[in-house]
Amino acid sequence: xxxxxxxxxxxxxxxxxxxxxxxxxxxxxxxxxxxxxxxxxxxxxxxxxxxxxxxxxxxxxxxxxxxxxxxxxxxxxxxxxxxxxxxxxxxxxxxxxxxxxxxxxxxxxxxxxxxxxxxxxxxxxxxxxxxxxxxxxxxxxxxxxxxxxxxxxxxxxxxxxxxxxxxxxxxxxxxxxxxxxxxxxxxxxxxxxxxxxxxxxxxxxxxxxxxxxxxxxxxxxxxxxxxxxxxxxxxxxxxxxxxxxxxxxxxxxxxxxxxxxxxxxxxxxxxxxxxxxxxxxxxxxxxxxxxxxxxxxxxxxxxxxxxxxxxxxxxxxxxxxxxxxxxxxxxxxxxxxxxxxxxxxxxxxxxxxxxxxxxxxxxxxxxxxxxxxxxxxxxxxxxxxxxxxxxxxxxxxxxxxxxxxxxxxxxxxxxxxxxxxxxx
Amino acid sequence: xxxxxxxxxxxxxxxxxxxxxxxxxxxxxxxxxxxxxxxxxxxxxxxxxxxxxxxxxxxxxxxxxxxxxxxxxxxxxxxxxxxxxxxxxxxxxxxxxxxxxxxxxxxxxxxxxxxxxxxxxxxxxxxxxxxxxxxxxxxxxxxxxxxxxxxxxxxxxxxxxxxxxxxxxxxxxxxxxxxxxxxxxxxxxxxxxxxxxxxxxxxxxxxxxxxxxxxxxxxxxxxxxxxxxxxxxxxxxxxxxxxxxxxxxxxxxxxxxxxxxxxxxxxxxxxxxxxxxxxxxxxxxxxxxxxxxxxxxxxxxxxxxxxxxxxxxxxxxxxxxxxxxxxxxxxxxxxxxxxxxxxxxxxxxxxxxxxxxxxxxxxxxxxxxxxxxxxxxxxx
Amino acid sequence: xxxxxxxxxxxxxxxxxxxxxxxxxxxxxxxxxxxxxxxxxxxxxxxxxxxxxxxxxxxxxxxxxxxxxxxxxxxxxxxxxxxxxxxxxxxxxxxxxxxxxxxxxxxxxxxxxxxxxxxxxxxxxxxxxxxxxxxxxxxxxxxxxxxxxxxxxxxxxxxxxxxxxxxxxxxxxxxxxxxxx
Numbered sequence: 001x002x003x004x005x006x007x008x009x010x011x012x013x014x015x016x017x018x019x020x021x022x023x024x025x026x027x028x029x030x031x032x033x034x035x036x037x038x039x040x041x042x043x044x045x046x047x048x049x050x051x052x053x054x055x056x057x058x059x060x061x062x063x064x065x066x067x068x069x070x071x072x073x074x075x076x077x078x079x080x081x082x083x084x085x086x087x088x089x090x091x092x093x094x095x096x097x098x099x100x101x102x103x104x105x106x107x108x109x110x111x112x113x114x115x116x117x118x119x120x121x122x123x124x125x126x127x128x129x130x131x132x133x134x135x136x137x138x139x140x141x142x143x144x145x146x147x148x149x150x151x152x153x154x155x156x157x158x159x160x161x162x163x164x165x166x167x168x169x170x171x172x173x174x175x176x177x178x179x180x181x182x183x184x185x186x187x188x189x190x191x192x193x194x195x196x197x198x199x200x201x202x203x204x205x206x207x208x209x210x211x212x213x214x215x216x217x218x219x220x221x222x223x224x225x226x227x228x229x230x231x232x233x234x235x236x237x238x239x240x241x242x243x244x245x246x247x248x249x250x251x252x253x254x255x256x257x258x259x260x261x262x263x264x265x266x267x268x269x270x271x272x273x274x275x276x277x278x279x280x281x282x283x284x285x286x287x288x289x290x291x292x293x294x295x296x297x298x299x300x301x302x303x304x305x306x307x308x309x310x311x312x313x314x315x316x317x318x319x320x321x322x323x324x325x326x327x328x329x330x331x332x333x334x335x336x337x338x339x340x341x342x343x344x345x346x347x348x349x350x351x352x353x354x355x356x357x358x359x360x361x362x363x364x365x366x367x368x369x370x371x372x373x374x375x376x377x378x379x380x381x382x383x384x385x386x387x388x389x390x391x392x393x394x395x396x397x398x399x400x401x402x403x404x405x406x407x408x409x410x411x412x413x414x415x416x417x418x419x420x421x422x423x424x
Numbered sequence: 425x426x427x428x429x430x431x432x433x434x435x436x437x438x439x440x441x442x443x444x445x446x447x448x449x450x451x452x453x454x455x456x457x458x459x460x461x462x463x464x465x466x467x468x469x470x471x472x473x474x475x476x477x478x479x480x481x482x483x484x485x486x487x488x489x490x491x492x493x494x495x496x497x498x499x500x501x502x503x504x505x506x507x508x509x510x511x512x513x514x515x516x517x518x519x520x521x522x523x524x525x526x527x528x529x530x531x532x533x534x535x536x537x538x539x540x541x542x543x544x545x546x547x548x549x550x551x552x553x554x555x556x557x558x559x560x561x562x563x564x565x566x567x568x569x570x571x572x573x574x575x576x577x578x579x580x581x582x583x584x585x586x587x588x589x590x591x592x593x594x595x596x597x598x599x600x601x602x603x604x605x606x607x608x609x610x611x612x613x614x615x616x617x618x619x620x621x622x623x624x625x626x627x628x629x630x631x632x633x634x635x636x637x638x639x640x641x642x643x644x645x646x647x648x649x650x651x652x653x654x655x656x657x658x659x660x661x662x663x664x665x666x667x668x669x670x671x672x673x674x675x676x677x678x679x680x681x682x683x684x685x686x687x688x689x690x691x692x693x694x695x696x697x698x699x700x701x702x703x704x705x706x707x708x709x710x711x712x713x714x715x716x717x718x719x720x721x722x723x724x725x726x727x728x729x730x731x732x733x734x735x736x737x738x739x740x741x742x743x744x745x746x747x748x749x750x751x752x753x754x755x756x757x758x759x760x761x762x763x764x765x766x767x768x769x770x771x772x773x774x775x776x777x778x779x780x781x782x783x784x785x786x787x788x789x790x791x792x793x794x795x796x797x798x799x800x801x802x803x804x
Numbered sequence: 805x806x807x808x809x810x811x812x813x814x815x816x817x818x819x820x821x822x823x824x825x826x827x828x829x830x831x832x833x834x835x836x837x838x839x840x841x842x843x844x845x846x847x848x849x850x851x852x853x854x855x856x857x858x859x860x861x862x863x864x865x866x867x868x869x870x871x872x873x874x875x876x877x878x879x880x881x882x883x884x885x886x887x888x889x890x891x892x893x894x895x896x897x898x899x900x901x902x903x904x905x906x907x908x909x910x911x912x913x914x915x916x917x918x919x920x921x922x923x924x925x926x927x928x929x930x931x932x933x934x935x936x937x938x939x940x941x942x943x944x945x946x947x948x949x950x951x952x953x954x955x956x957x958x959x960x961x962x963x964x965x966x967x968x969x970x971x972x973x974x975x976x977x978x979x980x981x982x983x984x985x
Contacts, residue, residue: 128829317448491872728922
């Protein structure tokens with residue numbers, strides 16, 4: 001054999017992907033090169049252009065569609081007329097209509113999870129100089145969550161030997177059902193609301209509080225000591241943080257004079273001096289403090305970092321859902337993201353004017369678009385916190401709540417009273 | 425919850441026995457801590473080691489001196505160069521070999537780069553233990569550059585086998601010095617970012633300040649070493665106390681903590697990274713100088729297999745985790761008669777049983793993380 | 805009280821600074837290598853899968869002695885019979901002892917490079933670490949590679965399907981950069 005045949009043959013690369021390539025030693029990705037002038041990288045420029053195009057495109061679509069609520073009203077009345085002409089009792093029309101709306105409310109957490117999981121993964125990846133999912137779906141792993149969902153559906157459901165089988169089975173259900181029910185009185189835009197009830201705020205906090213039962217059940221029934229600790233931690237945490245969270249909203253309710261979430265959002269329409277929106281976040285001191293307390297308490301309520309002590313990956317393995325697998329685990333996940341969405345929607349309604357445009361000349365976009373974008377920006381804050389902060393210790397967490405958040409929110413209620421007196 | 429594997433017999437009714445590891449996300453390997461907890465408070469904690477035991481010290485006896493070097497990589501696999509260096513110093517002392525000056529500078533440079541890499545792993549995993557995941561990725565991003573440098577230098581990314589008996593395996597390749605300088609200048613300001621991200625974070629401070637306090641007396645009496653000891657305010661560093669290689673010619677300080685809590689141990693390592701950058705710059709400057717003979721990276725006439733004269737030798741180095749010692753005994757043959765390793769992690773982990781008592785479960789993770797043990801070295 | 809307020813402000817300020825660090829990195833380009841589509845070609849000294857050249861090998865056995873984990877085995881070929889010296893002509897040089905077979909057990913290989921360093925053949929080494937880092941084995945039997953005269957760079961290994969020795973075709977990926985030391 002001669003020398004030439006000994007040399008490795010240059011075969012066709014196995015990874016013959018459309019843009020597959022070998023990185024030669026000179027082209028290692030070193031941040032020293034890449035971060036000096038990111039705009040000189042073609043991929044970076046392309047990514048920025050695609051993002052800008054996406055935002056503009058979605059805004060254009062939103063402008064084209066316009067307000068959904070008023071558009072649906074004639075369709076509903078048409079269908080109602082049609083059904084009435086065939087002699088269907090009005091009661092049954094109302095029932096069917098409620099069910100149809102209910103399906104949409106049911107879809108909200110599911111679709112939200114599909115998007116939010118992908119978004120969280122992308123945001124976390126880019127915060128950590130990674131790329132995140134890149135393969136499933138046509139663009140930057142857009143369908144990764146769907147693939148994960150299918151995987152979770154197909155996975156074996158493992159119930160531990162020493163688990164309390166019934167409670168173990170029931171726990172994800174108890175967590176998820178309130179997480180869906182809670183969306184009933186929450187507006188998604190102008191007239192886009194399932195049940196426009198007057199005690200909306202109270203309803204949301206009351207129903208949302210039920211989920212903690214499911215978490216305790218999950219922790220207790222798993223037959224795992226780490227799960228038990230996680231469940232107990234979450235009981236203490238969620239009950240404590242309910243208080244500042246509710247108290248933070250009180251000034252807003254006092255100012256708006258109503259518990260109806262849609263009306264609170266509607267109260268904030270208009271602009272001071274034609275430029276500063278009359279959102280509660282811009283009410284001096286009271287608004288900002290209320291918002292920050294509500295934001296922190298919401299992060300704690302949704303069990304996310306820095307308040308994720310019930311899950312506490314590095315201490316309790318996975319906390320209350322250690323022993324859950326397959327779809328049961330996915331239900332916990334779904335409810336977590338549903339609560340994140342809920343918190344963001346509530347914050348958008350309470351503090352950011354709901355569907356009101358931030359500047360007067362921007363109101364050509366429909367209210368649901370503003371609602372969604374505010375929700376997304378707030379959701380970004382949740383992700384941002386999660387990927388920046390370490391976790392509280394369980395006793396410091398309680399200290400933080402009882403010694404800082406609660407007094408501050410109580411003082412803030414008084415300050416809200418003073419503000420109302422000043423404004424009147 | 426009904427069955428307690430290995431639960432102590434004197435468990436009270438309101439106490440719970442938890443097997444913390446060996447399968448646990450934050451035991452940094454396969455350490456088992458048998459915890460007795462009362463709610464969240466730890467009543468008793470016993471570290472249980474040996475799950476990764478490979479009989480290293482016995483394996484040395486069946487290898488020649490140059491083959492044994494390969495085993496040392498696997499002791500503390502995060503900082504392989506320090507292990508190589510300690511072993512080689514012991515064997516060189518035993519066989520009476522003197523490494524050339526240039527090789528000694530290269531050794532120090534490689535060791536300091538490896539110290540940065542090792543402390544970056546500590547920084548990252550400590551962040552993960554605290555629940556902050558992002559510092560982990562940042563640390564590994566920078567560590568990846570060091571790994572690239574090592575790959576260029578010796579071909580191995582994690583297990584280097586770069587330091588050899590009598591010198592180093594190969595001279596610095598062309599273009600390496602520039603790359604190294606590029607990395608060091610990039611890395612120095614990154615340390616500030618790390619401080620902002622983790623050290624300055626109030627949540628992080630509340631979790632580490634005053635947690636797992638080891639007083640200076642206790643640290644000395646337990647035989648701790650490295651940043652774990654220096655965090656307690658004892659300024660003992662082998663590089664200063666018994667300078668090996670060329671550390672006596674280099675200008676650096678040894679950061680020392682005050683209270684001996686997790687924060688001090690953590691911050692000692694962060695400060696050490698800064699010092700390591702300085703040392704690396706000094707080494708690069710010295711290597712660029714003309715007085716070091718360029719091609720001379722290996723002592724002349726060191727065969728692949730050699731007989732060491734009968735006798736014994738002990739050499740220790742300041743590894744990333746502490747005072748790493750190698751004690752070699754020769755009976756005049758090709759293989760060491762006995763090789764003993766003083767692994768700093770093994771000695772540092774012993775104090776766990778004393779400082780875990782009374783802390784929270786979350787603190788167990790913090791204290792364990794701040795000791796920065798590598799189970800490959802603990803179990804050997 | 806003053807301390808308390810000072811602490812609150814200090815903590816908030818440090819928290820915001822931390823948030824700024826992560827936000828900064830969010831808008832910087834990612835540095836990860838998208839592995840299956842982008843593959844790093846290692847530096848020249850990289851210690852990848854061992855490659856062996858039966859033609860250059862002189863069957864001296866230095867690598868067998870150097871290996872700390874005893875993963876190399878070889879057998880010398882019987883030296884070719886030296887023809888009887890013919891009157892008036894210089895004696896034919898004795899044939900070099902060559903290799904009969906040579907195996908490497910990748911399951912035991914440390915990738916330390918001692919065998920490569922000890923290989924005495926010049927100008928090219930008979931045994932060297934290639935740049936290939938994508939070795940995939942599904943059975944232990946496959947990990948043992950065997951070379952004979954005439955085998956190519958990667959030799960043959962026992963496949964699971966029929967238990968026969970078959971040439972390696974599907975495991976060598978980083979190969980557009982031949983580094984022969």
